[in-house]
Structures are given as structure tokens and as C-alpha cells.
Amino acid sequence: MATLKLDHIVKEFDGAEVIKGVDLIVEDREFVVFVGPSGCGKSTLLRMIAGLESVSDGDILIDGKKVNQIGPAQRDLAMVFQSYALYPHMTVANNMGFSMRLAGVPKADRDARVREAARILKLEELLDRKPGALSGGQRQRVAIGRAIVRNPGIFLFDEPLSNLDAALRVQMRIELARLHNELEATMIYVTHDQVEAMTMADKIVVLQGGVVEQVGSPMALYHHPRNRFVAGFIGSPTMNFTEVEVTETSPAGVQVTLPGGDSRLIPVESGNCQRGERLTLGVRPEHLTIEDNGPMGGTVTVIERLGGATSLYIATEDGEWVVMADGEVQKRVNNAVRFGFDPGRAHLFMENGDALPSLNRHPLVNIERRENRIDTMDQQ
Numbered sequence: 001m002a003t004l005k006l007d008h009i010v011k012e013f014d015g016a017e018v019i020k021g022v023d024l025i026v027e028d029r030e031f032v033v034f035v036g037p038s039g040c041g042k043s044t045l046l047r048m049i050a051g052l053e054s055v056s057d058g059d060i061l062i063d064g065k066k067v068n069q070i071g072p073a074q075r076d077l078a079m080v081f082q083s084y085a086l087y088p089h090m091t092v093a094n095n096m097g098f099s100m101r102l103a104g105v106p107k108a109d110r111d112a113r114v115r116e117a118a119r120i121l122k123l124e125e126l127l128d129r130k131p132g133a134l135s136g137g138q139r140q141r142v143a144i145g146r147a148i149v150r151n152p153g154i155f156l157f158d159e160p161l162s163n164l165d166a167a168l169r170v171q172m173r174i175e176l177a178r179l180h181n182e183l184e185a186t187m188i189y190v191t192h193d194q195v196e197a198m199t200m201a202d203k204i205v206v207l208q209g210g211v212v213e214q215v216g217s218p219m220a221l222y223h224h225p226r227n228r229f230v231a232g233f234i235g236s237p238t239m240n241f242t243e244v245e246v247t248e249t250s251p252a253g254v255q256v257t258l259p260g261g262d263s264r265l266i267p268v269e270s271g272n273c274q275r276g277e278r279l280t281l282g283v284r285p286e287h288l289t290i291e292d293n294g295p296m297g298g299t300v301t302v303i304e305r306l307g308g309a310t311s312l313y314i315a316t317e318d319g320e321w322v323v324m325a326d327g328e329v330q331k332r333v334n335n336a337v338r339f340g341f342d343p344g345r346a347h348l349f350m351e352n353g354d355a356l357p358s359l360n361r362h363p364l365v366n367i368e369r370r371e372n373r374i375d376t377m378d379q380q
């Protein structure tokens with residue numbers, strides 16, 4: 001059992017606030033991912049949870065107990081870093097058991113815990129090897145093994161896969177998800193890679209400039225981004241944005257004029273929107289479709305064929321749009337194309353970047369809410 005609560009955490013370095021009042025609840029056994037651009041404060045937040053960095057203001061509570069003044073070793077957590085610095089002269093088994101030896105754990109107990117960690121991480125055949133004779137992925141598994149043997153309530157990961165090549169990262173991502181299920185531990189994971197965040201997290205915390213932009217399940221963030229920043233950060237290729245003008249508002253949504261002159265009713269809460277107001281329309285590339293009579297059009301400049309899908313980069317009078325089309329799409333560079341979208345999958349953002357909430361809650365997000373698994377869209 002391990003829960004974590006951050007109660008208005010602030011961090012200052014030399015008078016500059018880099019974490020600006022973060023509130024967060026991490027439930028027992030949850031896999032929570034902190035994601036955001038470089039410098040947004042992810043590592044600083046993690047290091048404060050670990051006890052490696054002091055807190056300037058606010059409280060950190062583990063299982064309801066305030067730990068601000070408690071040292072890292074007494075916090076019942078283990079951290080895995082990007083640079084996994086194994087001892088080169090020690091075998092895998094000794095690397096994993098070293099911290100227990102320092103802590104005076106009896107040898108039989110140590111050996112049993114190392115064997116169990118090796119089983120979980122599929123390192124049994126490698127226990128007598130030295131790190132120099134291991135691949136990058138195997139070394140990272142040993143580093144995770146060092147954390148597992150300590151049997152912590154909370155695992156903290158700071159970009160643990162960023163030194164691995166792309167194929168290995170995908171494999172380790174799956175192994176970490178499996179590990180989370182097997183250990184039933186609480187895990188907090190820092191990355192700048194939104195694909196890692198989407199694929200591993202129960203709950204994603206999007207940070208920017210030391211502030212939490214949104215907390216929610218991957219699908220809640222994907223379908224219901226709270227603002228333009230989250231909309232652009234989550235999803236790949238990134239969401240297309242364009243300026244539109246409001247022509248009418250009603251309980252059914254907001255009617256806007258698209259570039260090119262056509263109108264569409266977007267089913268979102270109109271709030272205080274006024275006729276004539278300028279908003280930003282956002283549509284994900286995978287929600288755009290090539291249609292002969294589509295409301296928007298342009299010229300194909302680049303085609304990326306991925307096999308199952310094809311990205312078409314289209315130069316329009318309104319800038320570049322990316323359409324994720326069918327893998328078999330019969331288009332070539334310089335072709336003129338028209339495209340459109342289902343208004344139910346489009347987003348509207350006000351001038352301050354806030355999204356107008358969709359009137360249709362996505363079915364998957366609804367299921368999550370009913371099961372009460374996670375619905376932290378409104379948690380701040």
C-alpha cells in the first residue's frame with residue numbers, strides 16, 4: 001500500500017520559482033507519468049518526491065504521512081535513473097544485492113530477493129556476468145532489479161529508457177507495463193516522450209513551466225484536452241490548428257466559418273462565446289479525411305507512407321495541414337486534394353487557450369468514469 005499526495009508544492013532555485021504550486025494525488029498501485037517539454041520541472045518534482053531535493057513550500061505525504069523532512073532512504077521508495085551507473089567490477093547479482101549488503105540484510109535473504117528480481121526481469125541466466133558483457137537493455141533491467149530488491153512502496157523512474165535505441169525502448173516499455181502488473185506497485189515515471197506517457201500510464205500529468213496543465217487518463221487527455229497546449233502535446237502527428245470565426249451559438253454547439261468559407265457546427269459548450277469572436281479550431285490528423293467535396297483543400301507537399309497509414313502534408317492558403325489517411329491512399333506530391341472532418345471530433349479553443357468542453361464525452365472516457373477507475377480530468 002503506497003499513496004502519494006502533493007499539497008501545493010513549490011520549488012525555488014535562487015529566487016526563481018520552477019515548480020509553482022503543484023497539487024496531485026497518486027493512488028495505490030497507480031502508474032502515473034509526468035510528461036512535458038524540456039525544463040517544465042518533471043525531474044525536479046520527482047527528485048522532491050524522492051527526497052533528493054528540498055521543498056520550498058507545500059507538503060509531500062506518503063500514505064498520509066508528511067515526509068518533507070524525512071531522508072530518501074526512509075521514504076519507502078526506490079528510484080531508477082536515466083544513467084544507470086552499474087558497478088563495472090561487480091556481477092549482476094552483486095550489483096542488485098549491493099544496497100541490501102550495505103543495509104546488513106542477511107545473505108540468504110539477499111540471495112532470495114535477487115533471485116526473485118532476476119526471475120521477474122528475465123535476468124536469471126545473466127546473474128554471474130559483469131555489466132560490460134550486457135546489452136543496453138539488459139543493463140537497464142539490472143538497474144530496475146536494484147530497485148525491485150528493495151521492495152519499495154513507490155518506484156520512481158526518471159527517463160529510464162532514453163539511452164536505449166528505438167526498438168529496445170518499445171520492448172522495455174512493454175516490460176515495464178508487465179512489471180507494474182506483476183509487482184502491483186505504485187509507479188511514477190518521468191518522460192518527455194508523449195508516446196511513452198500514452199502507452200504506459202493509468203494517469204498522465206502534463207506539466208508546462210512548473211504548472212500542471214491537466215491530469216487524466218491517456219484517453220481523457222486525447223479526447224478532452226483542457227487547453228491548446230495539452231491538445232498539441234498529446235497525440236502524434238500533432239493536432240492541426242486554424243483560426244475560425246463564430247457565426248452562431250446554440251445549445252447544440254458553436255457554428256464557425258472554416259478557412260475557405262464553409263460553416264460547421266462544432267458540438268461544444270458555447271459558454272460566453274459571442275458571434276464574431278475568433279477561436280482556434282483543432283483537428284487531429286487521424287480525424288481528417290480526404291473527400292472530393294471536402295470543405296478545405298490544398299496541394300500535397302510530402303507523403304509519408306507508414307504501411308497501415310499514410311501522412312499527407314498539405315499546403316493550404318491557411319498554412320500546412322497534416323492528414324493521416326489510409327495506407328493505400330492514391331495520392332502523389334503536387335496533387336490537389338480536398339479534405340474534411342467529423343465536427344464531433346473537432347476541438348475549439350478560446351483566445352486564452354482554454355478548450356470549450358465537448359458536448360459528447362468519448363465512450364471510452366465514459367466507461368473509465370463509470371468504473372471509477374480514473375476520472376481526474378477535473379482534478380487540479
Ligand SMILES: Nc1ncnc2c1ncn2[C@@H]1O[C@H](COP(=O)(O)OP(=O)(O)OP(=O)(O)O)[C@@H](O)[C@H]1O
Nearest residue numbers: 013014018036037038039040041042043044045192
Ligand atoms: N539545481 C538547480 N539550480 C537551478 N536551477 C535548476 C536546478 N535544477 C533545475 N533547475 C531549473 O529548473 C527548471 C526545471 O528543471 P527540470 O530538470 O526539473 O526540468 P525537466 O522537465 O526535467 O527537463 P528535462 O526534460 O530537460 O530533463 C529548469 O528551468 C532548470 O533549469
